[in-house]
Amino acid sequence: MLTLHYNPLTVAPVVAIVMEELELDYTPVLVDFRAAQQTSPAYLALNPKGRVPTLETPHGVITETGAILDWLAAVHGPHLVPDDPFQAARMRETMYYLASTLHVNYAHALRGARWADLETSWADMSAKAPHTMAASLAYLEGHLDFAPFAIGTGLTLADPWLFVLTGFATRLNIDLAQFPNLSAHQVLMNDRYAVRAARNKGMLA
Amino acid sequence: MLTLHYNPLTVAPVVAIVMEELELDYTPVLVDFRAAQQTSPAYLALNPKGRVPTLETPHGVITETGAILDWLAAVHGPHLVPDDPFQAARMRETMYYLASTLHVNYAHALRGARWADLETSWADMSAKAPHTMAASLAYLEGHLDFAPFAIGTGLTLADPWLFVLTGFATRLNIDLAQFPNLSAHQVLMNDRYAVRAARNKGMLA
Structure with a gap:
């Protein structure tokens, strides 16, 4: 299972679009910046940088848009x-x-x-x-x-x-x-x- | 043939080190920042961003350290x-x-x-x-x-x-x-x- 932590006003939708292109099943989790959720202890435990996107995969957490995209392509969509x-x-x-x-x-x-x-x-x-x-x-x-x-x-x-x-x-x-x-x-x-x-x-x- | 345009005080040596790791034959070309060579017409024709590193390959020019490194690995050093x-x-x-x-x-x-x-x-x-x-x-x-x-x-x-x-x-x-x-x-x-x-x-x- 894939879980994408995102905020629609950031770069994170890039990951959502790629997962939609690949017709992958994933769970979106909104990170509310107005409530400073990106700096909450729970979120920082997942991504100590306090940024989005963060992708939870069966193998572990991946951060940085470019790294997430290259992983999605390698595992799910080499085309x-x-x-x-x-x-x-x-x-x-x-x-x-x-x-x-x-x-x-x-x-x-x-x-x-x-x-x-x-x-x-x-x-x-x-x-x-x-x-x-x-x-x-x-x-x-x-x-x-x-x-x-x-x-x-x-x-x-x-x-x-x-x-x-x-x-x-x-x-x-x-x-x-x-x-x-x-x-x-x-x-x-x-x-x-x-x-x-x-x-x-x-x-x- | 590979030609690396570099300046030793920048990030460009990263590319040199990877090419040395792969024991590749390459020509280094110093881009002298004190002489503003990175903004010369000749250099901008090669890399319009006016930055280093720039790698000339038999297929064309590649810029951006990360893109150069991934290309070097794909073609010369998948390990x-x-x-x-x-x-x-x-x-x-x-x-x-x-x-x-x-x-x-x-x-x-x-x-x-x-x-x-x-x-x-x-x-x-x-x-x-x-x-x-x-x-x-x-x-x-x-x-x-x-x-x-x-x-x-x-x-x-x-x-x-x-x-x-x-x-x-x-x-x-x-x-x-x-x-x-x-x-x-x-x-x-x-x-x-x-x-x-x-x-x-x-x-x-």
């Missing part, structure tokens, strides 16, 4: 990773960029307290975040295949992640119309059964 | 990824944490201009970075196997990365003696042939 090692590398290049650059740029809009202590610093970071996030989106707009998926003609692990984080841009008042490839990818993904299923379950904002 | 999918997930969980949390925390010490515009913000970030970096190290100290490697009894892709980034701690005046497991891992890695080979070639600070 979500390109057979060709170089194309698989391009997929993981995208995944690492989303995790360590684009998402980090976005996080500075709201989570400045992670990296600075002064309110003036947080305001400074918030003001800059739409620019750094837009720069990251511009890089992806010009670098990925969109054929129609991020890496070639088939859905890979990179697509749900790209879809969810690109969607964050509107929260920073970034107009996605300036990125036609990413906009088309949003439409493509929004109409997938797996995305609608995750949304219907309340797992995706 | 560097655990056979068991759950242990492989723990390896990638560590790799994503290093890329998106620990390295990001460290980067705020010196690279505040990525995320804020005011000098007061940069000073604020610099002052906080040793604390967030130490917190990340404390998490790894308590979470990994150290048996004696990060994930179990054999070297995996996570070890060279953990080794290089843990080494950054001393630049922020963090005393590694408070982390006995990480300290022992530093000693273990420092004495490996691959690490000495990379250092002898000037690829590791």
